[in-house]
Amino acid sequence: MKAGIIVFPGTNCDIDTEKACKYFGWETEFIWHDDTELNKYDIIFLPGGFSYGDYIRAGRLAKFSPAVMSLKDYVKTKRGFLVGICNGFQILCETKLLPGILSTNTNTKFICEEVELEVNHDGFPKSVKFAIAHGEGRYIADEQTLQGIQAKNMIFLRYKNNPNGSVLDIAGLYDKENRIIGMMPHPERGVFSETGNIDGKYFFEMLNKALTKETVAAT
Amino acid sequence: MKTMQLYKALGLTDSEYVEILKRLGREPNELETYLFSAMWSEHCGYKHSRKYLSIFPSGGAVSHGENAGGVQIGEHVIVFKVESHNHPSAVEPFQGAATGIGGIVRDILAIGARPIALLDSLKFGKITNNFSKHIFDGVVHGISHYGNCIGVPTVGGEVAFDEAYTDSPLVNVMCVGIVRKDKIRSAAAEAGNVVIAVGSHTGRDGIHGASFASKELNEKSKEDRPSVQIGDPFTKKVLIEATLEILELQEVQSCQDFGAAGLLSSSSEMAFKGECGIDLHLDKVHLREEGMQPWEIMLSESQERMLFVVKQNGVDKVLKIAEKYDIPASIIGETTTHGRYRLFWHGKNVADLPPESLAEGPKYAINEQEPIYIKQYAESKLTKTTPIKNAVEKIVSDPNFASKKWVYRQYDHTVGTRTAIKPGDAGAAGIWIHEEGGVVGITIDSNPRQVFLNPYEGGRYSIWEACRNLISGGFEPLGMTNCLNYGNPEKDEVAYQFVKSVEGLAQGCKEAGIPVASGNVSFYNESPERRVYPTPSIGIVGYVDSPKKMVKSSFNAGETLILIGKDIEETSNVGGSLYQRAFYDFVGGKIDVVDAKLELQLKKILFSLRDSGFISGCVDVSEGGLFGAVFEGVKKANTGFIGNLISINDHEKALFGEITGRYVISTGNSLIVEEFLKLNGVSYRKLGKCEDKKFEFDGYSFDLAKLYDLYDNSIDLEMNE
Numbered sequence: 001m002k003a004g005i006i007v008f009p010g011t012n013c014d015i016d017t018e019k020a021c022k023y024f025g026w027e028t029e030f031i032w033h034d035d036t037e038l039n040k041y042d043i044i045f046l047p048g049g050f051s052y053g054d055y056i057r058a059g060r061l062a063k064f065s066p067a068v069m070s071l072k073d074y075v076k077t078k079r080g081f082l083v084g085i086c087n088g089f090q091i092l093c094e095t096k097l098l099p100g101i102l103s104t105n106t107n108t109k110f111i112c113e114e115v116e117l118e119v120n121h122d123g124f125p126k127s128v129k130f131a132i133a134h135g136e137g138r139y140i141a142d143e144q145t146l147q148g149i150q151a152k153n154m155i156f157l158r159y160k161n162n163p164n165g166s167v168l169d170i171a172g173l174y175d176k177e178n179r180i181i182g183m184m185p186h187p188e189r190g191v192f193s194e195t196g197n198i199d200g201k202y203f204f205e206m207l208n209k210a211l212t213k214e215t216v217a218a219t
Numbered sequence: 220m221k222t223m224q225l226y227k228a229l230g231l232t233d234s235e236y237v238e239i240l241k242r243l244g245r246e247p248n249e250l251e252t253y254l255f256s257a258m259w260s261e262h263c264g265y266k267h268s269r270k271y272l273s274i275f276p277s278g279g280a281v282s283h284g285e286n287a288g289g290v291q292i293g294e295h296v297i298v299f300k301v302e303s304h305n306h307p308s309a310v311e312p313f314q315g316a317a318t319g320i321g322g323i324v325r326d327i328l329a330i331g332a333r334p335i336a337l338l339d340s341l342k343f344g345k346i347t348n349n350f351s352k353h354i355f356d357g358v359v360h361g362i363s364h365y366g367n368c369i370g371v372p373t374v375g376g377e378v379a380f381d382e383a384y385t386d387s388p389l390v391n392v393m394c395v396g397i398v399r400k401d402k403i404r405s406a407a408a409e410a411g412n413v414v415i416a417v418g419s420h421t422g423r424d425g426i427h428g429a430s431f432a433s434k435e436l437n438e439k440s441k442e443d444r445p446s447v448q449i450g451d452p453f454t455k456k457v458l459i460e461a462t463l464e465i466l467e468l469q470e471v472q473s474c475q476d477f478g479a480a481g482l483l484s485s486s487s488e489m490a491f492k493g494e495c496g497i498d499l500h501l502d503k504v505h506l507r508e509e510g511m512q513p514w515e516i517m518l519s520e521s522q523e524r525m526l527f528v529v530k531q532n533g534v535d536k537v538l539k540i541a542e543k544y545d546i547p548a549s550i551i552g553e554t555t556t557h558g559r560y561r562l563f564w565h566g567k568n569v570a571d572l573p574p575e576s577l578a579e580g581p582k583y584a585i586n587e588q589e590p591i592y593i594k595q596y597a598e599s600k601l602t603k604t605t606p607i608k609n610a611v612e613k614i615v616s617d618p619n620f621a622s623k624k625w626v627y628r629q630y631d632h633t634v635g636t637r638t639a640i641k642p643g644d645a646g647a648a649g650i651w652i653h654e655e656g657g658v659v660g661i662t663i664d665s666n667p668r669q670v671f672l673n674p675y676e677g678g679r680y681s682i683w684e685a686c687r688n689l690i691s692g693g694f695e696p697l698g699m700t701n702c703l704n705y706g707n708p709e710k711d712e713v714a715y716q717f718v719k720s721v722e723g724l725a726q727g728c729k730e731a732g733i734p735v736a737s738g739n740v741s742f743y744n745e746s747p748e749r750r751v752y753p754t755p756s757i758g759i760v761g762y763v764d765s766p767k768k769m770v771k772s773s774f775n776a777g778e779t780l781i782l783i784g785k786d787i788e789e790t791s792n793v794g795g796s797l798y799q800r801a802f803y804d805f806v807g808g809k810i811d812v813v814d815a816k817l818e819l820q821l822k823k824i825l826f827s828l829r830d831s832g833f834i835s836g837c838v839d840v841s842e843g844g845l846f847g848a849v850f851e852g853v854k855k856a857n858t859g860f861i862g863n864l865i866s867i868n869d870h871e872k873a874l875f876g877e878i879t880g881r882y883v884i885s886t887g888n889s890l891i892v893e894e895f896l897k898l899n900g901v902s903y904r905k906l907g908k909c910e911d912k913k914f915e916f917d918g919y920s921f922d923l924a925k926l927y928d929l930y931d932n933s934i935d936l937e938m939n940e
Contacts, residue, residue, distance in 0.1 A: 009457045012370025016636045050368045053453030112631045133631040194651040194766045
């Protein structure tokens with residue numbers, strides 16, 4: 001299994017994501033933001049942080065980077081998974097790889113805490129605790145988009161006590177058809193027991209399982 | 220302006236000017252006068268403090284005397300330092316606090332260490348005062364904005380509110396970093412190398428920042444706003460990564476950050492520490508605006524810049540890394556064997572000084588006579604009382620005691636996936652050092668009221684209180700850093716407070732067996748109306764070799780609570796206790812004197828209990844007294860308590876009085892623990908049991924849900940008004 005982590009100037013969860021990937025024994029590489037060769041990866045992460053300083057709006061500028069522009073091809077060829085966490089989710093929405101947009105939290109402040117989430121995915125516990133850390137995590141979309149999301153069963157994670165004002169309590173989306181996952185919570189911060197939370201393992205195990213199955217099928 | 224008039228305008232005294240003439244054997248030119256004024260300012264030159272700081276023990280610390288010092292853990296060194304950004308935060312809270320983080324992070328970086336944690340010690344005026352509220356909100360927002368963006372978790376600290384800080388809020392930021400022992404970098408330059416400036420363009424912001432920080436604040440301070448630098452956390456984050464990559468190069472010989480007095484301070488210290496000369500070509504520095512004069516380039520405190528001394532064959536590699544990160548870099552000079560500090564402007568030599576004349580400014584002796592207030596305050600007595608039920612509600616909702624969740628919820632405290640103890644979970648923060656397998660405990664704490672009442676004993680008190688924060692979590696204290704915040708040292712009271720408290724701090728460190736790895740002094744924290752309490756912020760770093768050995772600070776239902784160490788008596792001195800200030804606006808009486816032998820014994824006992832697994836929780840008794848320790852412990856486990864806390868006639872003193880040398884522990888094996896304590900001759904008192912939903916002691920019973928609500932939400936309510 002080969003994972004790639006796209007690093008922008010201003011990304012700050014790249015090393016954390018790498019640490020989590022390596023914990024699961026994945027071969028892991030950083031992809032600098034002007035790299036465009038993405039097809040060698042089974043999974044690509046857009047990690048958390050403040051890409052290009054998040055000027056204008058979170059994720060707005062990253063949209064124009066060569067690596068992100070090449071993601072469309074990566075998705076089209078259905079090569080592997082694309083996972084955006086926090087700033088990565090914001091980038092996925094800005095590039096329209098996922099629907100909707102992430103806006104400033106209703107209390108206008110940055111929020112960092114552990115939140116309880118309701119999970120909508122087979123083989124995953126119904127409820128997990130992940131860390132969140134964001135100032136712009138309020139998910140919003142128009143009525144039509146929301147209907148589409150629900151029709152396609154894309155809501156992957158919902159907040160139990162909505163901290164930021166997201167519509168329908170949406171914390172994460174999963175487009176199964178294109179294998180794109182975007183989420184504000186940080187599963188990579190829940191891998192090591194030394195930090196007091198290991199719920200994030202479920203997420204990485206889910207990816208592990210999906211991809212290992214494919215590798216087995218291919219051989 | 221003739222230099223004769225110029226030196227006065229720049230804040231140099233007549234005698235300092237005479238000293239300059241003597242050292243140079245000639246009159247300094249205009250540019251050189253600017254250089255002296257900045258380097259000899261209090262902020263850079265420590266002229267009122269250097270003489271006294273030399274008594275701090277430093278044996279055992281790594282990199283002492285560099286940008287930041289540290290302690291060794293296995294193959295690694297944990298580097299740490301605190302720095303103040305008080306004056307900028309008073310006039311421009313958001314940017315002031317933000318750039319305070321920027322500055323201390325660069326100090327850690329300059330050693331070659333990756334920053335892994337931030338903590339803050341913050342002091343504001345009363346939270347009910349609208350002006351203080353505005354400063355508080357701005358400072359927290361500034362820290363949140365900057366710290367979150369650079370990806371270094373803000374894992375702990377302290378926040379206090381007292382009228383004394385209304386005009387001069389204190390913003391002290393501590394940064395902790397990690398580096399392999401063999402990769403530590405020094406600021407000392409060697410001759411024959413190339414000087415490269417990397418990072419932001421140099422602009423006119425922050426010019427005279429060092430001088431601004433070296434005077435009292437007054438109505439006109441707002442006019443000094445241009446002296447506050449503007450931070451750019453995005454550029455800083457990129458600079459962090461670029462710097463760490465550059466420092467991986469063998470060819471890089473030394474590194475300095477641009478802090479107070481910018482290029483001047485960083486380059487002259489490099490030459491001074493390395494005992495070499497340096498030639499700088501100021502026209503080669505990349506500038507943000509046109510028409511900047513040499514003195515402006517030298518004194519600019521534009522943020523996000525680093526200075527490297529690199530061997531000839533490494534220059535291209537450094538420039539290439541800068542290019543990868545899109546950071547400007549320029550070759551601005553060379554280190555030389557001529558031993559002089561020389562500046563050039565379009566080829567013309569515009570300054571030529573011995574580096575030591577800049578770096579080694581004057582050292583002043585200050586007053587050591589005891590001011591009258593010390594005796595007067597010691598004799599004053601508190602006579603008022605409050606019914607216990609009201610008192611308990613008052614203390615849990617006092618912003619100094621209540622939950623600081625409103626603050627730390629705004630800080631990213633889990634980025635880095637190292638946070639083993641989160642803010643609000645214990646007295647110390649915990650950072651997992653996976654490189655070595657254990658956890659570093661970090662605390663920053665202060666006891667300004669105690670230091671005010673008795674500077675020497677208050678100094679010892681502060682050291683031991685910070686140590687207890689660590690010991691209660693199972694951490695062995697290893698090293699100390701400090702930020703010493705005082706009023707104007709040219710005034711006798713302040714001078715005495717400073718000198719005596721430094722002696723007390725030094726003594727406390729010797730008793731605890733910890734070196735002082737680094738430090739910072741901030742004077743002139745006063746206005747014509749108010750002066751801050753003498754406030755030494757004490758940062759201590761400790762270690763435990765396995766996360767499993769950490770002791771929680773929560774008390775679970777069913778467990779027995781035992782007070783170990785000193786018990787309060789009718790005659791105990793509890794001067795400086797929070798309840799006296801919070802309930803009665805009273806600061807007076809004598810403070811409790813630390814018994815170092817007892818403190819060391821308690822540490823040993825607690826570590827034995829930790830290793831045997833017989834205690835499950837421990838809280839050191841500090842602000843809020845015995846009641847405070849019990850309440851905090853049960854609150855963290857969301858349980859309650861039934862038992863006895865009051866052992867003397869003065870119930871308020873029994874519950875809230877603050878004395879040293881004691882901890883509350885929780886255990887499910889109270890018989891064994893009591894036996895062990897008896898065997899070792901440790902005095903203790905069984906307090907009672909933790910029980911869900913109840914809070915009762917000595918015949919008093921409380922609505923627990925209400926107390927929890929007050930504790931959780933009082934700051935929130937105040938700020939969301």
